[in-house]
Each structure stands twice: as structure tokens, then as C-alpha cells.
Amino acid sequence: MSEPAGKPTLRDVAREAGVHPGTASRALNPETASKVNPVTAKRVRKAAKALGYRPNPIARSLRTSRTHTIGMLIPDLTNPMFPPLVRGVDQVLSERGYTLLLADTDNSPQREERLYTALRDRQVDGLVIGTALLQHPLLRRIVADGLPLVLVNRRSDEHVTPAVVGDEASGIQQSVTHLTSLGHRRIAYLAGPRTTSTGLGRLAAYHQALATGGLEQAAGLAVECGAWTEEAGAVGMRRLLDGGAEFTAVMAGNDMLALGCYDVLSERGLSCPDDLSLVGFNDMPFIDKFTPPLTTVHIPNADIGAEAATMLLDAVEAGRVTPTKVVTLPVEFVVRGSTGPVR
């Protein structure tokens, strides 16, 4: 009796079950199992199990040009905003039998090009993009290549592209409302780069919220930072303080920028929230352990990732491009120690 050496293939299963490989294939594939005699099917499944047969996804992919593989592009995994996003995506993918190809662009457009090409050549079935800027040439390429894609936490200007985002406007509005309820009337804003949809969108929401509240919109009350980093936040905060505008509260475009504010506050001997109230955005991990704990807006990043993955796979499996809709998930405003009554 000669068991074939090496991993058993479909041929081995077929031989063991006494059927043709084609039949074995049909029997083992849930999609086509109905087209085969139930008792034969059972025999095939038994043989497969007996031999410890595992289908070879590579061979299947070559034949079907589907890989059950999804690529994800992110700018920097060590930015604490991304791990929950990746995790949410990965969770859904693995549940549905897909595998995640993760690529970290390190914020470099060239690297991003290369990585995208690599992912495309590997025939990923779709892409989750966490790197999108408002103007992003790569998106056009991806669409042209016919690959389904979903943006997370970003939207695109130029192309109508499906995206999953948090409800930023609501978060900003809640921040302003909270501050005014504490008596603040002059609220400064530290904006993120206007090259990102979040940078622009949150700034617009800030202006909108001020208008709604009948608050003053003095020049010099809103300052743009060059990047979503602590350093850029510190620079912006200094510009704000040195700009001469009066204010009793600062809203930062995200928690990283708020971190920069903390640095400047201690550098200037200012106390928070006594001298100045501070609000962040994102609720990144451990930001609640800072002194004082940061009042901020919680973005459900894991949910966003999961939703994006679900949208993408639904489209992939329906065999069509993702619907160009933007899904907005609710955010949660969380009050902590960095905001207090004006005094």
C-alpha cells in the first residue's frame, strides 16, 4: 500500500474516494456541493478528512484569480490610532476566511507606491486605505486598476470613494457645547493639516459650532499645524499663545496635537484646567492616564475597521466595486480632567 508522499492533493482524495478529481472538487466546495450526489459527497469528505487534505489556496487562486486576501495601507503602525483600526479589519477578515496583507508606508508616498504595486501584483481582492489625503493620486490608480477599496478615517476629494469615518462634526460640536457650558466664550483651535479630510473637516466643524453658539471667531484663534504630531502641536500651541489672541480654552485637532499642548503648558508654567481648558480628539490609548486626564472625543476605530472590512468583503463577494457611500459611525464625547470652568 503506497500512500503518496507529501501533502495530499485533490487527486489523492479523489483516488481514495474512487471518483474523478473534478467530482472531488465539486463535492468539497460548498458552492457546488449541491451538484453532486449526497452520498458521493459524503464519501469524498470522508476521504479528505482521512488523508488530512487541505486545499492549496495558491492553485485555487491561479485558477479563479481570487486570493481571499485583502491589503491594508497605513502610514505608521506606531501611531496609536492605527492598531485598533487594523485589529478591527483583521478580526472581520479572519472570521470570513480572508487574510490581511499589512503594509506600513512610513508616511512616504514613494514607499506607498511600491507597496501598493506589490499588493496589487499579489492580486489582493481589495484594499483598505488608511493613508488617504484629500488629494491622493494613488486612489485614481487603484480605481483605474479596478480594485475595490474602502477608506478608513479619511475621505477623498477628487474621487467618489467609499469610506468609513467617525462623526467628526458631532464630536467637535459636543466639545464646543461642553466648553460653553463651562462658561468659555473664547475657544481657540489647533487644526491638523488641511491636506487631510479630518484636518479640514474638523476645522470646518469648529467654525460651524462657534457660529451656532454665537461665539466670537477672532483671527488668530485658529492655527494650523503642519502634521498630526506632538511636535507640530507644540509649535502650533506656541503660535497660539504668542499670537496675542485671547482665549480660555483650546481644542486640539487630535490627541497627538494635544500632547504637544501639554508640553508647552508645562514649559510656560501654565496649569490645566485652571489657566486653560484643553480638549483633544481621538481618545487614544492611555490618554486618560495623563495629568490631567484629557477630555476628548472617542472614535470607535475598531468598529470603523470592522465596518470597512465588512463593506469591502460584501462588495468583493458580490463581484462588484464597492458602493461609493460614506458610512459615519457615532463618536462619544468623554469628559475628563483637562476641562474646567472658566475663571
Place this chain on the structure above:
Amino acid sequence: MSEPAGKPTLRDVAREAGVHPGTASRALNPETASKVNPVTAKRVRKAAKALGYRPNPIARSLRTSRTHTIGMLIPDLTNPMFPPLVRGVDQVLSERGYTLLLADTDNSPQREERLYTALRDRQVDGLVIGTALLQHPLLRRIVADGLPLVLVNRRSDEHVTPAVVGDEASGIQQSVTHLTSLGHRRIAYLAGPRTTSTGLGRLAAYHQALATGGLEQAAGLAVECGAWTEEAGAVGMRRLLDGGAEFTAVMAGNDMLALGCYDVLSERGLSCPDDLSLVGFNDMPFIDKFTPPLTTVHIPNADIGAEAATMLLDAVEAGRVTPTKVVTLPVEFVVRGSTGPVR
């Protein structure tokens, strides 16, 4: 003139260059390019470029049973210790033309089994394991499956397995030396789970360092925590404080445990470093921004990831199992505000 529709294949390139597909293959593959006439090779490359030819990695993999793909298993991407590790791995992989298949086990052994099987079936060329426990049945399976693997930040008991780790003993020794230089003689230790090599190893190093320094090793001075989490750290810290042993400093098995200590300190109205000095381990992101900033041991996680990936690829490309050596990278002790003179 009929350009073939769809993506150009090797046949198209061959036809364009007026050679046989086999020749085109040899010409385009750096390994075999020497076996073909330089001028023919150039013609083929020109044709490939003209057509925008991109080799199909799936077809190549089916033929060669190499995928240029590496799997990585981690327990929880949202634990800040892992992103730098993943990033280090990813960086090296993409540089060398490999792609990372990331799988987050969510600390579940069942999920881990499933994910491993999925990765193996996808014929990853090797594995980076960040989930290893001292006793870890899965490792045996992987070795039995003949897959090259490297452990990161963990070692294994049962199997001789290649690993890349930080120099933990040195880190612990430096912590103890630092504390004694500040006058501390009674130093408590909050150990991580003994199921992990780091939990056990750091504890042993602590005992060793105390012995070397001629310091007292009272019972109740070392307490084991059930997990590497903030909550477990808090529980351990309470046990320590309520245990009756006297001490002026606490060393935590890692920064997450130290975070739990912060919670208990404020809960008990204790001030750090005035009432108690505290030392962590890992130097996780933002731990320097806490109040007080944590004195800790910096583990070069990105380097560890990069080194692991390099070892793995070297082995993969040499066509043999990874050498069962353990690479130890130096750590850096960083003094911050959580340690001070005993008083």
C-alpha cells in the same frame, strides 16, 4: 494589430521579443539571467517594459512552492509593545520583496491554531512568532510542519527555537544598580506571569541582581501578577503593599504592570518618588509623559523585529531551517522622574 487584452503575461512578452516563453522567463529572472544571451535579455526586458509586464506571483508560487510571504502571529496589536515589533519586521520584509501576513490571535489559543493553519495553508515561507509561551504546543507543530520560524521577545522551553530578545538580565541589573545607588536596600518586584519566558527570566534576573548586590531577599518582596496588564499590576501592587513586607522601591516586570502601580499609588495617596521609587520595563510609547515620567528599560523592539526578519529570510533563502540560536540585543536603561533617593 491586436494587442492581447487583459494583463500581459510572459507569453505576450516572449512573443513581443520574438523568443520562447522559457527564454523570457530566464531573461527576466535575476537568478537565471546569466544563462541567456545579454542582447536577447535586453530585448526581453525592453519588451516587458513596453507591455507593462508584471509577473504573476501566484503562478510563480504554484510552480516554485515559494510565496515570498511571511506570517506573523501576535497576541494583541493594541498592546503598545507590538507595533514597533511588527513595523521592524515589515520594514525588512518589504525591502527584500516579501509581504507580511499579519494575524492577531487576541490572546486566544484556539484562534491562534486557526490562524496558524490558515497561514500554513497559504504556504508562508516562514513565521515570526510573538505569542510564544514557555510551554507552547503550537511550536512543536510548526517545527513538525517544517516551517522556518523565529520567536521575538520570547524564548521557548521545550524546543530549541531561534529567537531574538532584548538583554533582559542586563536591564534588570541596571535597574537594581540604579536603585541601590540611590540608597534603596529593600527593593520589591512585581513579576509577570511565569508562563512567559520574560516573566520567569526577569524574575530570575532580579534575584540574581539582589544577590550580587548583597541585598535582602525577604519573602513577600516578589509577587507574581496573572497577566501583563495594568489591572493585574494593580492587583499585584495591592498585594505587595498589604503583604507587610517593607520596601522603598518597586520594580515592575513591565510598563503595563507599572501603570497599575500608578493607579494604586494614587488610590492610596502615595507619592512617587517621594514615598516610593518605581521602575518599569519596556519604555513603551508615551510612558515618558506620565506623571512622574517612568524610569524604565528601553527594549529596541523595532530592531528586534528587523533582526528576526533578517534571520528568518536568510534561512528561508538558504533553503534551510533557521539556525537555533538566540540573538540578544542590548537594552538601554533610562532614568526619569519615578525614581529618587530613599528617604
Place this chain on the structure above:
DNA sequence: ATGAAAGCGCTAACAA
């Protein structure tokens, strides 16, 4: 309901 046969795109042993 099953068998036969072709082929996804590539590489590699063998021949010329």
C-alpha cells in the same frame, strides 16, 4: 450526477 479535458501563468529539466 459524473468523467474528460483544458488551462490559469509560470519555471525547470531536458534536448537540440
Place this chain on the structure above:
DNA sequence: TTGTTAGCGCTTTCAT
């Protein structure tokens, strides 16, 4: 040096 051939393991159309 180049061409020929076969086949990696699977799915799927076409017959039967």
C-alpha cells in the same frame, strides 16, 4: 544559448 515539454493543484466547461 535557446526551444520543447511537462506540470505545480485546482476549477470549470463540455460531454456523457
